[in-house]
Amino acid sequence: MKTSNSNTKLILLHPYIQKQGSSNRLWLLAFVSFFTIAFLLTLIYTRESITTKTTAPSTTVTGPAGSAIGGPPLPTTVVNTLLHYSSKSNDSYHMTYSELKPISDVLRKCSSPCNFLVFGLTQETLLWKSLNHNGRTVFIDENRYYAAYYEELHPEIDAYDVQYTTKISETRELIASAKEQIRNECRPVQNLLFSECKLGINDLPNHVYEVDWDLILIDGPRGDGPDGPGRMQPIFTSGVLARSKKGGNPKTHIFVHDYYRDVEKMSGDEFLCKENLVEYNDTLAHFVVERMEENSFQYCRNNNNNITSTKASSSS
Numbered sequence: 001m002k003t004s005n006s007n008t009k010l011i012l013l014h015p016y017i018q019k020q021g022s023s024n025r026l027w028l029l030a031f032v033s034f035f036t037i038a039f040l041l042t043l044i045y046t047r048e049s050i051t052t053k054t055t056a057p058s059t060t061v062t063g064p065a066g067s068a069i070g071g072p073p074l075p076t077t078v079v080n081t082l083l084h085y086s087s088k089s090n091d092s093y094h095m096t097y098s099e100l101k102p103i104s105d106v107l108r109k110c111s112s113p114c115n116f117l118v119f120g121l122t123q124e125t126l127l128w129k130s131l132n133h134n135g136r137t138v139f140i141d142e143n144r145y146y147a148a149y150y151e152e153l154h155p156e157i158d159a160y161d162v163q164y165t166t167k168i169s170e171t172r173e174l175i176a177s178a179k180e181q182i183r184n185e186c187r188p189v190q191n192l193l194f195s196e197c198k199l200g201i202n203d204l205p206n207h208v209y210e211v212d213w214d215l216i217l218i219d220g221p222r223g224d225g226p227d228g229p230g231r232m233q234p235i236f237t238s239g240v241l242a243r244s245k246k247g248g249n250p251k252t253h254i255f256v257h258d259y260y261r262d263v264e265k266m267s268g269d270e271f272l273c274k275e276n277l278v279e280y281n282d283t284l285a286h287f288v289v290e291r292m293e294e295n296s297f298q299y300c301r302n303n304n305n306n307i308t309s310t311k312a313s314s315s316s
Contacts, residue, residue: 075133077156081126094123099257099284103217106253107131110214115248117213117241119234120220121150121159128217129157138208140201142221142229160208162201164221164229171263174199174232175270183297188271189244192237199236199271212248213241219257223264231256235267239299242289250291259285273300 107114107128114135118128121141129137137158141147144161151159166174178186178199186197193209195202216238222228235256242252256268260283268277272287279286 075130077126077130077133077154080154080156081130085127095257095284098281100124100127102279102281102284102286103128103215103255104131106215107135110135111249114215115211115213117208117211117216117238119216119218119231119238121146122219124219125150125157126154136211138211140204140220140234160205162204164233165198166229166232167226168223168228168230168263169226171230171232171266175266178236179270182299186236187297188240188299189292189294189296190240191244192240197236199233200240201233201237209241212245213252214249216241216252216254217257218255218264223258223261230263230267231258232263232267235264236271239271239289243292243296245291252289252291254287254289256285256287258283271299273302275301 107116108131110116110132112134114132116128116132116135116137118125118137118139119141121139121143125139139147139150139157139159140162141150141159142162142164147159147161151157178197180186181197182188185195186199191209192200192202193204193206218231218234218238220234221231223230238252238254242254245252254272256264256272258264259268259280264285268285268287272289276287276289277285278288
């Protein structure tokens with residue numbers, strides 16, 4: 001009987017052990033199957049996404065002679081420009097066509113990528129950024145809050161603020177002081193980052209002084225009232241940046257807006273020079289300033305520049 005009972009126990013225990021092992025294997029199989037299915041679904045979804053993106057251009061419609069109509073979407077800056085000018089079409093403070101065209105022409109001829117430095121955040125800011133598509137465009141403004149606001153509104157804009165230390169009423173004495181220090185702090189070829197010249201801007205980000213700028217537009221800061229900062233500093237700084245280039249095109253195109261005003265004329269004649277004035281259409285002056293040797297101590301080839309300016313005929 002004991003033997004029989006012992007066999008019975010063995011018969012009862014054996015199926016239990018078999019059932020327990022089978023259950024574990026089933027759980028393991030279910031676990032592996034779940035992750036296999038999840039992996040396959042992820043793979044299929046990813047392939048569909050890639051296929052959709054790859055085949056998207058096939059929807060482009062072709063025009064006459066196989067020319068493409070549509071293509072890639074407009075850059076963000078172009079869209080913003082169109083929106084901006086559509087809403088500002090009646091604004092009386094934007095540049096006229098005769099002022100925009102010469103700057104646009106230089107940008108179109110500029111080798112890519114083109115380096116464009118602009119003093120002043122104005123109605124044309126988005127336009128300049130758009131026209132210099134694929135190039136580097138940097139804006140300098142006197143109002144740090146407006147510069148920060150503009151960058152937040154248009155993240156594609158690269159803007160910096162600068163604190164001008166000049167007054168329009170001091171224009172003549174500042175120019176005289178710079179000419180007296182032409183062999184020292186205010187020399188025409190130097191790194192302004194380390195300069196103490198009163199007309200030099202030395203608090204911009206370091207990389208601004210390292211770029212070889214192809215085109216510079218001076219349309220800021222404010223130029224009205226005796227206590228306004230005027231544009232003496234941007235004009236002087238632009239002249240030094242152009243003459244101190246290390247590479248790139250040896251010539252720099254410099255445009256000065258509102259050139260009919262005394263400050264712009266006086267500073268332009270002294271530091272950009274009459275012999276470099278190639279075009280002047282009442283409100284916009286176009287200078288072409290060439291790179292100079294490091295030991296040069298003369299802004300203009302003609303030292304007899306007067307403070308008054310005569311209208312130059314267009315010649316490029």
